Amino acid sequence: MCLHCGHVQLLHIVDPEFLYRDFNYRSAGTPSLVEHFDDTAEFVSSNYHFSKSPLVVDIGSNDGSLLNCFKKRGFSVLGVDPARDIAAEASAAGIPTLPEFLTPTIVKRIIGEHGPASVVCAFNVFAHTDDLEGMTSCIRDLLAPDGIFVFECSYLGDILERMLLGTIFHEHLSHHSITPLAAFLSRMGLELVDVRRNAIQGGSIVGTAQKTGASHPVLPTVHKILANEAQARITAPETIMQFSRSLSDAASKLSAFIEQQQADSKSFWGFGAARSGTTLITQLDLGKIIDCIVDDNPAKQGKFTPLHGIPIVPTKLLYEEMPDFIFILAWIHTDTILAAHRPYLEAGGKFVVCFPEPKVVGYLETILL
Numbered sequence: 001m002c003l004h005c006g007h008v009q010l011l012h013i014v015d016p017e018f019l020y021r022d023f024n025y026r027s028a029g030t031p032s033l034v035e036h037f038d039d040t041a042e043f044v045s046s047n048y049h050f051s052k053s054p055l056v057v058d059i060g061s062n063d064g065s066l067l068n069c070f071k072k073r074g075f076s077v078l079g080v081d082p083a084r085d086i087a088a089e090a091s092a093a094g095i096p097t098l099p100e101f102l103t104p105t106i107v108k109r110i111i112g113e114h115g116p117a118s119v120v121c122a123f124n125v126f127a128h129t130d131d132l133e134g135m136t137s138c139i140r141d142l143l144a145p146d147g148i149f150v151f152e153c154s155y156l157g158d159i160l161e162r163m164l165l166g167t168i169f170h171e172h173l174s175h176h177s178i179t180p181l182a183a184f185l186s187r188m189g190l191e192l193v194d195v196r197r198n199a200i201q202g203g204s205i206v207g208t209a210q211k212t213g214a215s216h217p218v219l220p221t222v223h224k225i226l227a228n229e230a231q232a233r234i235t236a237p238e239t240i241m242q243f244s245r246s247l248s249d250a251a252s253k254l255s256a257f258i259e260q261q262q263a264d265s266k267s268f269w270g271f272g273a274a275r276s277g278t279t280l281i282t283q284l285d286l287g288k289i290i291d292c293i294v295d296d297n298p299a300k301q302g303k304f305t306p307l308h309g310i311p312i313v314p315t316k317l318l319y320e321e322m323p324d325f326i327f328i329l330a331w332i333h334t335d336t337i338l339a340a341h342r343p344y345l346e347a348g349g350k351f352v353v354c355f356p357e358p359k360v361v362g363y364l365e366t367i368l369l
Contacts, residue, residue, distance in 0.1 A: 006234065028065050044150060140190055155204055165247060254354065272328065293312050
């Protein structure tokens with residue numbers, strides 16, 4: 001946490017060339033996310049009015065799922081994404097995509113070929129860069145005078161309130177709250193005009209900004225969230241320290257539970273080889289007790305987790321081996337996992353949910369640890 005402005009970020013940086021050139025996640029595989037994108041495109045088209053055939057540029061556009069929602073509403077669209085294969089797939093599917101990181105050179109190219117953008121989007125990207133000033137400068141320069149910048153990222157307030165340890169991992173370099181973010185945008189010549197919270201990824205914000213002094217009014221949503229953050233003391237170091245203490249308390253409860261079950265020779269597996277699962281495994285010291293992790297994605301099966309080398313196996317093995325307990329590592333999908341694997345619960349198996357409160361979910365009862 002910056003003691004001057006209250007911004008929270010990671011200090012360990014992985015080279016983005018290594019992370020994103022061969023990135024293989026595709027948004028279209030998550031129907032709820034595509035529905036959210038469609039809602040966003042509808043909100044923008046209904047509440048902001050631009051010139052004929054306005055241009056939408058999406059930074060980190062992935063497979064073009066968000067841009068496709070704008071395209072259906074008559075917008076011209078252009079994606080910018082460094083993942084070469086995904087960018088090529090998107091272009092082939094009718095969403096033109098530059099396989100590049102956003103740079104001043106790319107901004108000049110876009111403006112030269114297409115003109116300035118009425119809308120610039122950065123969904124689950126604005127927290128992923130180590131050079132936030134550089135990205136924001138490019139976005140500002142890319143915007144038309146009356147254009148808007150629409151972004152989504154996980155929200156520090158939700159992380160603190162709901163103990164979302166699983167959202168803290170190598171890709172998420174910034175954990176934004178509005179108080180420091182509004183001040184940062186102001187320094188960069190941008191003005192926050194709207195902020196809306198949602199439940200995506202455990203708790204996110206969708207913010208809208210414009211060039212300072214442009215025509216769109218600042219909505220009450222901005223003032224409301226700033227007031228809420230002041231009341232919650234979200235930029236105070238003590239708030240982060242309390243979060244750390246709460247995490248330690250949860251880890252202690254889980255450790256005591258594990259020790260008790262190991263004494264009775266119970267077995268532990270994991271569910272979901274999510275990137276965030278590595279954070280949970282490491283911070284909760286689960287690496288030595290989880291025998292394997294089940295995952296529905298064939299691309300992950302047969303591989304191993306970093307550091308601990310836990311094998312990833314097909315979900316069907318869950319029913320063949322029937323482990324006593326399964327830690328839910330794909331924490332975002334907890335409700336879906338519990339509903340989909342009711343037969344495992346009915347057969348006597350139990351899921352362990354780590355946050356916001358450690359609990360054991362069985363067929364007929366849920367026990368808080």
